[in-house]
Amino acid sequence: MRRIYLDHASAMPVDPRVLEFAERYLKDNYFGNPSSLYSVGLEAKRAIEDARKKVAELINAEKETCIVFTSGATESNNLAIKGTALRNIGKGKKVAASAIEHMSVLNPMKELQKRGFELTIIPVDSTGVVDTEKLNAILTNDTTVTSIMYANNEIGTIEPIKEISEIVHEKGLYLHVDATAAAGRISVDVQNDGIDLLTLSSNDIYGPQGAGALYIKPGVRLQSILPGGGQERGLRSGTENVFAIAGMGEAAGIAKAEMAQECKRLKGIRDDLIAAMLTIDESYLTGHPTQRLPHHASFRFGRIEGESILLNMDMTYNIQVSTGSACTSRTLEPSHVLLAIGLKHEEAHGSMVLTLGRSNAFEEIPIITKAVKETVQRLRELSPL
Numbered sequence: 521m522r523r524i525y526l527d528h529a530s531a532m533p534v535d536p537r538v539l540e541f542a543e544r545y546l547k548d549n550y551f552g553n554p555s556s557l558y559s560v561g562l563e564a565k566r567a568i569e570d571a572r573k574k575v576a577e578l579i580n581a582e583k584e585t586c587i588v589f590t591s592g593a594t595e596s597n598n599l600a601i602k603g604t605a606l607r608n609i610g611k612g613k614k615v616a617a618s619a620i621e622h623m624s625v626l627n628p629m630k631e632l633q634k635r636g637f638e639l640t641i642i643p644v645d646s647t648g649v650v651d652t653e654k655l656n657a658i659l660t661n662d663t664t665v666t667s668i669m670y671a672n673n674e675i676g677t678i679e680p681i682k683e684i685s686e687i688v689h690e691k692g693l694y695l696h697v698d699a700t701a702a703a704g705r706i707s708v709d710v711q712n713d714g715i716d717l718l719t720l721s722s723n724d725i726y727g728p729q730g731a732g733a734l735y736i737k738p739g740v741r742l743q744s745i746l747p748g749g750g751q752e753r754g755l756r757s758g759t760e761n762v763f764a765i766a767g768m769g770e771a772a773g774i775a776k777a778e779m780a781q782e783c784k785r786l787k788g789i790r791d792d793l794i795a796a797m798l799t800i801d802e803s804y805l806t807g808h809p810t811q812r813l814p815h816h817a818s819f820r821f822g823r824i825e826g827e828s829i830l831l832n833m834d835m836t837y838n839i840q841v842s843t844g845s846a847c848t849s850r851t852l853e854p855s856h857v858l859l860a861i862g863l864k865h866e867e868a869h870g871s872m873v874l875t876l877g878r879s880n881a882f883e884e885i886p887i888i889t890k891a892v893k894e895t896v897q898r899l900r901e902l903s904p905l
């Protein structure tokens with residue numbers, strides 16, 4: 521049975537073009553330490569600078585030097601939040617985040633809370649959109665960093681970042697945006713959107729795991745959270761992961777060139793899948809019906825558990841779906857995102873998330889639909905509910 525992979529929000533296969541480009545940095549004449557002054561090191565350094573340029577172009581950063589490479593989105597989020605809060609402690613000891621941020625945003629904020637910072641959680645509506653009126657009312661001028669994601673990985677909702685940035689900037693504050701789920705699927709323009717700090721992940725744009733980036737607007741000051749040899753402008757010490765960073769650069773270039781066309785294709789498949797799923801009894805779309813990522817479809821089904829759907833789809837049909845965020849789904853706790861949009865615990869347990877990617881095709885729609893319908897029926901027949 522051919523595999524149908526529908527969990528691109530959790531992990532993506534590395535694009536073969538990216539792999540072919542980047543693997544030389546593990547061997548040949550390119551394996552050197554980028555800080556070394558001889559030729560093998562200089563080649564590695566050049567690879568990093570080329571990647572910096574391509575990543576900067578993907579998000580329309582003012583300059584290449586606005587990009588700091590990290591090990592991934594979690595590290596970028598930690599650096600953005602802790603780095604900004606600690607460096608700007610003189611301005612105040614408050615931080616704020618939306619209720620549906622990824623745990624790699626919420627947990628660094630909770631850590632700051634333990635160190636005496638005040639954390640404010642900004643509510644979202646039933647579709648996951650940040651309540652901008654409440655945001656405006658809540659933010660005070662001693663809030664050092666406010667974190668609102670570009671789009672949510674579990675429910676696909678795209679936030680009104682430009683409007684949010686105007687509110688944050690009117691108060692003279694810094695806005696951090698986690699664009700891990702959005703970059704490469706919708707256009708992200710840090711200058712037009714008015715973003716001070718932006719998180720990106722290599723694997724979420726078909727690059728190798730182990731690299732990420734933080735965009736830092738010129739003039740925004742951060743404290744390093746990983747002191748050492750002073751790489752990456754002293755903000756992120758440690759010998760760079762040249763292979764993954766070079767791959768991320770190549771992936772960013774491909775994303776920029778192909779995103780518009782590819783996302784149109786995926787949106788077509790996605791829309792048909794949503795229409796088919798909603799014909800199932802007691803099925804509901806989660807997240808925003810229109811303001812959502814083009815490759816993203818998320819649902820909940822009454823009277824069944826998401827984990828059972830996931831396992832049955834995998835074992836019976838070789839189709840991989842998700843119940844939410846892979847990073848927290850192992851806890852079996854209901855997703856904080858689904859609770860934040862107002863679902864009850866039992867409702868939040870019946871979730872299924874489909875995130876499409878380059879391997880998916882229109883021909884798969886009837887296969888996926890049949891598999892989900894049979895799975896839901898089978899599980900409901902077994903369900904004590």
Ligand code: PMP
Nearest residue numbers: 592593594622624673698700701
């Ligand atoms: N932010 C968002 C929105 C995510 O979806 C993820 C997971 N892909 C992360 C942050 C963390 O990414 P990583 O585990 O690769 O650091």
